[in-house]
Amino acid sequence: MSDHDHGHIEEHIKVYLTVFGALAVLTLLTVSASYMDVSNTEAIFLALSIATVKASLVAGYFMHLITERQTIIYILCLTFVFFLVCMFVPLITIIDHTAL
């Protein structure tokens, strides 16, 4: 995001406001979905899916990742790999229960 002229920025502002609307609707959707009569697994899947869409909108449009330089994308891909490792560490405890 370097040499933006006035017109470009105004175009961006329209996008920001649209994303804001989408985020507000998705927030209400998450809350309504939590009152639905679904199983625990389905509720987790639904809530995390909506949260992921919201997070992608924030990262893609507000943080400009859609048009960002490759250097940052590489840094984030590497971070994401380690983040996933971190998230799957608790699954090791399953071994305790299955006595593998």
Next chain:
Amino acid sequence: MQAPYTVEERPETGLNNSKLGIWVFLASEVMLFGGLFSAYVFLRMAAPAGEFAYWGSKLSIPMATVNTMVLISSSVTVIMSWASLKMKDFEKYKMYMGLTLLCALIFLFIKYFEYTGKFHHGIYPSSSTFMAIYFTLTGLHGLHIIGGMIVMGYFWLPAGNKMWHSEPEHFTNRIEAAGLYWHFVDLVWIFLFPILYLL
């Protein structure tokens, strides 16, 4: 002495140093919160069935929904403050940055009521495993809100006027970096809200 590549892009990275720096910092923040999210998963898996849902039902969904809206709004106002600087409109920048700070204050105010409400009912981090991870995650997130407010407040005060008039491009990049941090704080809340309040 002027720090290099604060405005112009560094040829090796294609970025100015402030943007590269804030993204590397945010990557470390992903791991900080990632560790705690991992702890949440671990504790939830180990907890007796229904315990997390029971303690989670003691939290106020309306308050957290309002806070989510407040934080999303602040993400828009902070990016509008940066866009205003790009359009060389300093007055609008001041207005939008002021609104961002106001949203941050409202968020903390609501959080204060949530916390004191829990304490009033005798609920503390020691009350249950869920409450321990709830206070840890929201407390750390709250500290990030305060940190963002200090930085953005500094740029909003007269010091910002001085920087804008002497080095407008450098100042715009600083606001962009502060904005990226603020969006990250919003992003963390987007995940905290469902896992703590709704599941």
